[in-house]
Amino acid sequence: MELFTILLLVGLVVCAVSASLAKNLLSTLLIYMAFSLMMSMIWLLLQAPDLAITEAAVGAGVDTVLFLLTLKTIHALKGTRSDKSHDEKH
Amino acid sequence: MTKNIKERWRQFAAWVNGADSDTPVVTPEEKRAARPHPLRFLHGMLSEKNEMRVYHIFSVVMCLVFTGTLLLTVLYLPTFGGAGNPTENEVMERYVEKGIEEVGATNLISNIILVYRGFDTFGESCVLFLAATCVMILLRKDEKNTTAYDLAERAEDAEIESEENTTVLRSVVRMLMPVILLFGVYVLLNGHLSPGGGFSGGAILGAGLILFENAFGEKVRRFMSEHVYHFIKVAALYFYGFTMIYVFFTGANGLHSIIGTGIPGMIFSAGVIMPINVAVGLEVACTMYAFYAFFSKGEL
Numbered sequence: 001m002e003l004f005t006i007l008l009l010v011g012l013v014v015c016a017v018s019a020s021l022a023k024n025l026l027s028t029l030l031i032y033m034a035f036s037l038m039m040s041m042i043w044l045l046l047q048a049p050d051l052a053i054t055e056a057a058v059g060a061g062v063d064t065v066l067f068l069l070t071l072k073t074i075h076a077l078k079g080t081r082s083d084k085s086h087d088e089k090h
Numbered sequence: 091m092t093k094n095i096k097e098r099w100r101q102f103a104a105w106v107n108g109a110d111s112d113t114p115v116v117t118p119e120e121k122r123a124a125r126p127h128p129l130r131f132l133h134g135m136l137s138e139k140n141e142m143r144v145y146h147i148f149s150v151v152m153c154l155v156f157t158g159t160l161l162l163t164v165l166y167l168p169t170f171g172g173a174g175n176p177t178e179n180e181v182m183e184r185y186v187e188k189g190i191e192e193v194g195a196t197n198l199i200s201n202i203i204l205v206y207r208g209f210d211t212f213g214e215s216c217v218l219f220l221a222a223t224c225v226m227i228l229l230r231k232d233e234k235n236t237t238a239y240d241l242a243e244r245a246e247d248a249e250i251e252s253e254e255n256t257t258v259l260r261s262v263v264r265m266l267m268p269v270i271l272l273f274g275v276y277v278l279l280n281g282h283l284s285p286g287g288g289f290s291g292g293a294i295l296g297a298g299l300i301l302f303e304n305a306f307g308e309k310v311r312r313f314m315s316e317h318v319y320h321f322i323k324v325a326a327l328y329f330y331g332f333t334m335i336y337v338f339f340t341g342a343n344g345l346h347s348i349i350g351t352g353i354p355g356m357i358f359s360a361g362v363i364m365p366i367n368v369a370v371g372l373e374v375a376c377t378m379y380a381f382y383a384f385f386s387k388g389e390l
Binding site: 049052053054058062069070072 | 294
């Protein structure tokens with residue numbers, strides 16, 4: 001269990017650093033989601049199951065969806081059709 | 091002087107009313123050139139590339155300084171669960187020892203946030219409700235603020251959605267959906283017995299609804315109209331408010347409350363906690379779904 005905690009904490013730091021270094025906004029978002037999932041496991045290990053449930057549902061679930069919608073609205077997602085038509089217009 | 095103010099006020103009123111100002115159009119490049127440069131002494135010395143490098147190094151140094159300060163602060167915090175911590179006082183002792191007897195929920199956290207600290211939580215919910223309402227006002231799209239570009243984009247989205255082959259998504263959602271909804275309802279109804287409660291359960295239900303909307307859009311839109319959303323939101327908040335008023339009134343005056351504590355551990359126990367959890371959960375689920383709907387389409 002000690003090893004698992006250390007692994008999670010190291011993963012947290014790796015996620016936090018790589019989220020700020022990632023070039024693509026979509027990968028930043030997915031790394032942030034992984035960060036939230038690890039954080040929710042750490043809440044569980046710190047005996048805060050209430051927080052763990054909320055973190056998993058809000059941090060990893062709803063937040064990611066809202067961020068994805070934001071990326072879609074500002075046409076930052078590569079490969080979708082709106083992105084292509086946006087490029088043609090300008 | 092007075093004439094100047096009047097003139098300025100007229101200009102401001104015209105600007106609010108949407109009149110075109112007669113000031114010449116300034117392109118972003120000109121604006122950037124006109125703005126005083128924060129590192130002017132660097133601007134002359136370095137090329138543009140080196141200047142960007144200075145900004146990068148400076149941002150990394152700032153990040154490291156902040157991280158170092160926070161980590162240093164952690165060193166001076168009391169140890170986790172230590173015996174001599176400042177949180178170890180008579181308030182916490184009372185909550186832990188008398189909580190089940192006085193309020194009746196075996197989940198001590200819901201005892202604290204909904205009854206002992208009910209006033210704070212109620213204020214917080216009102217702030218959240220206000221924030222959600224403001225987001226709705228900002229994101230709402232009706233005929234007055236929809237441009238032709240928005241309409242074309244929405245038509246394109248609908249076209250992409252109709253062309254999409256969502257077999258995998260649909261079959262996965264068909265399997266997962268009952269489990270997610272059941273877990274959400276369980277967390278809601280068991281908020282006073284096990285970890286969870288109104289906000290967590292509502293967030294799970296809301297996330298499930300968003301997933302369901304992605305796979306079977308029409309089926310959700312059929313029951314989740316704007317009317318239903320407003321009814322649930324307002325009814326839940328009113329229920330919460332009136333219940334809390336009753337609890338504050340009886341609690342503050344030392345009156346006997348008609349809502350008993352019941353037998354701790356039973357599903358119908360702990361007085362007002364379970365109904366409040368359900369009301370808060372419904373409201374949170376609706377708000378989460380509404381955020382998603384307003385973000386993606388501008389309407390429910």
